[in-house]
Amino acid sequence: MQSPIHVTSEIGKLKTVMLHRPGKEIENVYPEILHRMLVDDIPYLPIAQEEHDLFAQTLRDNGAEVLYLEDLLTDALANDNIKDEFLEKIIAESGYAAGAIHDGLKEFLLSFSTKDMVNKIIAGVRKDEIKTKYASLAELAEDKDYPFYMDPMPNAYFTRDQQACIGDGITINRMTFKARQRESLFTEYIIKHNKRFADKGVEVWRNRYPEGRIEGGDELVLSDHVLAIGISQRTSAKAITELAESLFEKSDYDTVIAIHIPHNHAMMHLDTVFTMINYDQFTVHPAILRDGGHVDAYIMHPGNNGEISITHETNLKEILKKALDKPEIDLIPTGGGDPIIAPREQWNDGSNTLAIAPGVVVTYDRNYVSNDLLRKHGILVHEVRSSELSRGRGGPRCMSCPIVREDLKK
Ligand SMILES: NC(=O)NCCC[C@H](N)C(=O)O
Known part of the structure; x- marks a missing residue:
């Protein structure tokens, strides 16, 4: 082939x-x-x-x-199970394997079309864009002034x-x-x-x-x-x-x-x-x-x-x-x-x-x-x-x- x-x-x-x-x-x-x-x-x-x-x-x-x-990534994520698996991995690699921020990020990213979701992941997610239901002390107090949950990918x-x-x-x-x-x-x-x-x-x-x-x-x-x-x-x-x-x-x-x-x-x-x-x-x-x-x-x-x-x-x-x-x-x-x-x-x-x-x-x-x-x-x-x-x-x-x-x- x-x-x-x-x-x-x-x-x-x-x-x-x-x-x-x-x-x-x-x-x-x-x-x-x-x-x-x-x-x-x-x-x-x-x-x-x-x-x-x-x-x-x-x-x-x-x-x-x-x-x-x-576009290639958007098409790769056409199947919902694969999209879900990808989201789990990218959120984990961004520092949140589980917990309130993980859940907040996932819900937020899933609210977009797949193409917009891909662009959003590349652009980065600011803290003020998502609401977390519950946040631990570490999440609330550490890196308090840092604006992102998911960093942008400018490269x-x-x-x-x-x-x-x-x-x-x-x-x-x-x-x-x-x-x-x-x-x-x-x-x-x-x-x-x-x-x-x-x-x-x-x-x-x-x-x-x-x-x-x-x-x-x-x-x-x-x-x-x-x-x-x-x-x-x-x-x-x-x-x-x-x-x-x-x-x-x-x-x-x-x-x-x-x-x-x-x-x-x-x-x-x-x-x-x-x-x-x-x-x-x-x-x-x-x-x-x-x-x-x-x-x-x-x-x-x-x-x-x-x-x-x-x-x-x-x-x-x-x-x-x-x-x-x-x-x-x-x-x-x-x-x-x-x-x-x-x-x-x-x-x-x-x-x-x-x-x-x-x-x-x-x-x-x-x-x-x-x-x-x-x-x-x-x-x-x-x-x-x-x-x-x-x-x-x-x-x-x-x-x-x-x-x-x-x-x-x-
Ligand atoms: N092949 C390359 O030399 N790529 C340039 C990458 C520039 C980017 N700012 C980087 O530091 O990774």
């Missing part, structure tokens, strides 16, 4: 992609919680939505089917991270920070219960329950047998090992390149500093390269007796040449490598390009130095508006989860 998920590269023509249109969750962020919510500023919602609609239209204009996370529009499609399967991710952990429960329900995916042979390479942390921004599908993964602020060596074991056992993937990157907010995932844009071309933020273009990379292959063999290599170009079987690799530096322009444009996701076909990318318009350089290297660049979307600290790759891409010609 043909899986509804099929992604064997970063660059094959994009056929189907999942997005989330930013909603009220953006307006439930205020300065005191910015840091914990993993954003650096508060986007102006009407403009963020306009920009996001233009991004989605750019993808459609180039032949991609755009699916929205909120939900970065649909890259909650999961990642690899080959005919998916990783449903255990995310690092509390602010994002509930988001991958949505993916679990979509894969299990949305008719497009349920019982259609989708392999789950790794689900959200093992201990190791992993996020899709670190998972780069370089080919039909090579995966690159960031060892980063968001993805641990443990999760990478578990994923490699699963892929080597169950899929055609035989190479996992784990690349160590700085562990900080500006470079939280591998795709904030390194993306594939053509058969032999990549964007790279110069700050991850030591003299002579070196990184710390660990190349993993299936070894003997189910073990994994690991070699340490450092020359990024050589690693990529070998993994992709190419005579040369063009590494295009963000901001031309300038000491001010490169970090400025990287901060606003100048390295975070989304390839929609080999040599064709979508980027933020604000990173004009990097965009011009891409053009000079022969890349076709579709720029999208980015004043507000970029405030969430993610770019076009972060905002998209490819579900189907065309295979590359061999």
Whole structure:
């Protein structure tokens, strides 16, 4: 049976992609919680939505089917029993497994249509929106001034991270920070219960329950047998090992390149500093390269007796040449490598390009130095508006989860 998920590269023509249109969750962020919510500023919602609609239209204009996370989840919850089970889980993961607040939240959320309920869960539930029949002292007195029972999910529009499609399967991710952990429960329900995916042979390479942390921004599908993964602020060596074991056992993937990157907010995932844009071309933020273009990379292959063999290599170009079987690799530096322009444009996701076909990318318009350089290297660049979307600290790759891409010609 043909899986509804099929992604064997970063660059094959994009056929189907999942997005989330930013909603009220953006307006439930205020300065005191910015840091914990993993954003650096508060986007102006009407403009963020306009920009996001233009991004989605750019993808459609180039032949991609755009699916929205909120619609996929709504359809997955069509059956009342599944909706009830989902509500129990999301309320428990929000901190209320039982009790008056649990009951109040459930009654409140069930008063909406399923679509509005999904949007409400993403937006967050304020304390003054529900009435509880009885509240314990802890519920009344602890965190009295905190306004939410259910926190908003302002990062939900970065649909890259909650999961990642690899080959005919998916990783449903255990995310690092509390602010994002509930988001991958949505993916679990979509894969299990949305008719497009349920019982259609989708392999789950790794689900959200093992201990190791992993996020899709670190998972780069370089080919039909090579995966690159960031060892980063968001993805641990443990999760990478578990994923490699699963892929080597169950899929055609035989190479996992784990690349160590700085562990900080500006470079939280591998795709904030390194993306594939053509058969032999990549964007790279110069700050991850030591003299002579070196990184710390660990190349993993299936070894003997189910073990994994690991070699340490450092020359990024050589690693990529070998993994992709190419005579040369063009590494295009963000901001031309300038000491001010490169970090400025990287901060606003100048390295975070989304390839929609080999040599064709979508980027933020604000990173004009990097965009011009891409053009000079022969890349076709579709720029999208980015004043507000970029405030969430993610770019076009972060905002998209490819579900189907065309295979590359061999
Ligand atoms: N793949 C990505 O780099 N996604 C960007 C996620 C930004 C979001 N504010 C976060 O910190 O998780």
